[in-house]
Amino acid sequence: RTGGPARVERPEEGELPQSKDWAFLAGEATPCPIKDPRELRLLDPACGSMHFGLYAFDLLEVIYAEAWDLALQGILVPTLPLRPLHITYSSKAELLADVPRLIIECNLHGVDIDARAVQIAGLSLWLRAHKSWQTMRTLPKDRPRIRQSGLVHVGPMPGHADLLREFAGSLRPPVLGALVTEVFRRMELAGEAGSLLPIEADITELVTTAIRQWRDGPKAEQEFLFAELAKPKQQEFRFDVTAVGDAQFWETAEQRIYEALQEYAERAESNGYSCRLFAEDTAQGFAFIDLCRRKYDVIVMNPPFGDACPSTSRLVKATYPGYAENLYVAFHSRAQQLLAP
Numbered sequence: 001r002t003g004g005p006a007r008v009e010r011p012e013e014g015e016l017p018q019s020k021d022w023a024f025l026a027g028e029a030t031p032c033p034i035k036d037p038r039e040l041r042l043l044d045p046a047c048g049s050m051h052f053g054l055y056a057f058d059l060l061e062v063i064y065a066e067a068w069d070l071a072l073q074g075i076l077v078p079t080l081p082l083r084p085l086h087i088t089y090s091s092k093a094e095l096l097a098d099v100p101r102l103i104i105e106c107n108l109h110g111v112d113i114d115a116r117a118v119q120i121a122g123l124s125l126w127l128r129a130h131k132s133w134q135t136m137r138t139l140p141k142d143r144p145r146i147r148q149s150g151l152v153h154v155g156p157m158p159g160h161a162d163l164l165r166e167f168a169g170s171l172r173p174p175v176l177g178a179l180v181t182e183v184f185r186r187m188e189l190a191g192e193a194g195s196l197l198p199i200e201a202d203i204t205e206l207v208t209t210a211i212r213q214w215r216d217g218p219k220a221e222q223e224f225l226f227a228e229l230a231k232p233k234q235q236e237f238r239f240d241v242t243a244v245g246d247a248q249f250w251e252t253a254e255q256r257i258y259e260a261l262q263e264y265a266e267r268a269e270s271n272g273y274s275c276r277l278f279a280e281d282t283a284q285g286f287a288f289i290d291l292c293r294r295k296y297d298v299i300v301m302n303p304p305f306g307d308a309c310p311s312t313s314r315l316v317k318a319t320y321p322g323y324a325e326n327l328y329v330a331f332h333s334r335a336q337q338l339l340a341p
Contacts, residue, residue, distance in 0.1 A: 035297070036078035036085070037067045038106045041150075043296040043338060045195035045331060046303040047110030050121035050151070056300070057128050060107055064099045068092045097136060100129035101144040109150030109291060113194040118153040125149065150291070155191040157184050157261070157285040159268035167264050173243035179206055179253075180260050183289075190288060193312045196330055198319060198337070200292040207253045214241040214250070258293070262286040295340035303331035 037060065044052050070076040071085040078084060089095040104125050112118050126146065133143045157164075164184055168177035183203055190197050244250075265285035304327045308316040317323055320330040 034070060034076050036071075036076055036082060037063050038082060038102060039078060040107055040298075041294065041296045041340075042108055042298040042300065043291075044110045044301050045299065045334060045338070046301055047112050047121055047151070048114075048117045048302075049124060050108070050110050052300040052302075053108045053110060053121065053125060054128055056108060056298075057103055057125065060103045061099055061132065064102070065092075065096065068095055097133070097138055097142075098144050100132045101146050104129060104146050104149050107150075109152075109294075109296065111152050111154050111195045111288065111291065113154055113191055115153045115155075118151050122149055122151050125151075152287045152291055154194050154197075154288040155285075157187045157190075157268070158265060159285075163268060164264070167267065171260055173241075173249070175210055175239045175241050175244060176253075176256055176260060178239050179203075179210065179257050180264065182206055183257065183261060187285075187289075189312055189315060192309060193315055195292075196312070196316055196319070196327075196334055198292070198334070199289050203254060203257055203289075207250070207257070210239045210241060210253070211250050213239055214244055258286075258289065261289060292338070294338075296338055297340055299335040299339060301331060301335065303328055 040060070040063070042053070042056050044050065047053065067076055068085055076085070082088075085095055089098070108125065110118070110121055112121070129146065130143070133140075164181060168181045171177035171180065183199070183206070186197075186199065186202050190199070265287075268285060306327060307313070307325055308323075308327055308330070316327070316330050320333045322333055323330050
């Protein structure tokens with residue numbers, strides 16, 4: 001096996017399935033609760049011009065139409081802070097008029113290292129939305145504004161070293177700036193590795209390393225009493241954690257990193273490093289990290305095949321043990337990580 005799905009033989013007609021893979025045919029599987037369609041997430045981790053997304057658009061329109069009746073029956077209950085569809089919208093017609101916007105803003109997500117492909121994908125979905133509104137005879141002035149999308153052109157964090165240095169130096173405690181700088185460094189491969197860069201796991205690993213250093217390192221009293229002994233030890237440490245006073249900081253450290261990265265990316269983009277198709281799209285440098293933090297109900301892809309490029313070969317081999325010298329296998333492994341249960 002090279003990491004692809006195992007082949008499951010379908011039982012002969014009339015034969016009772018014995019494999020767990022076919023347990024649902026015998027009524028043994030526990031059905032999942034029906035999700036509110038606004039909470040369904042589809043991802044294409046190498047989306048190109050988002051052909052899969054266009055097909056999914058058609059299917060999601062049907063799902064939303066069916067969801068209205070399910071919501072009225074109390075079968076479909078969203079998680080907070082979402083309100084039920086029949087409370088959010090006064091009629092099914094009002095819901096359907098908003099569905100094209102909902103699909104682009106809530107449901108469809110795509111990543112690509114080619115900025116032109118992402119631009120084409122955004123335009124094709126935008127045109128597909130207006131096709132639906134035209135079919136419904138919704139006048140342009142009455143069409144909801146699409147403010148953002150789940151399409152991300154993945155690349156290094158925007159900005160220059162000077163901007164990063166200035167921003168990181170303003171963060172307190174200093175270890176927060178050091179962690180942000182380290183994430184910035186790891187994002188340098190994003191433009192070539194794309195979705196295969198597990199940046200969310202990298203951030204968790206960095207915080208874990210800093211916590212271990214804070215916990216095991218010399219405390220303030222020790223530094224006062226044994227200053228000369230503490231100095232060489234501190235030089236071996238990766239981060240300066242001396243300004244962290246208590247464990248409460250570490251409870252929110254990852255979230256603080258994400259918030260700082262978003263603030264940095266938006267500041268960098270305000271200086272003209274990117275243009276946006278949708279008015280309030282998340283800053284691209286942070287959007288990829290935010291996308292990797294989520295889980296997806298469906299992942300569809302036609303990813304690259306063959307060997308990784310030399311600059312990312314070491315990363316792919318270290319991150320995906322089943323790589324088997326073929327990127328398709330690495331993408332398959334990555335998809336398993338990003339799927340919701």
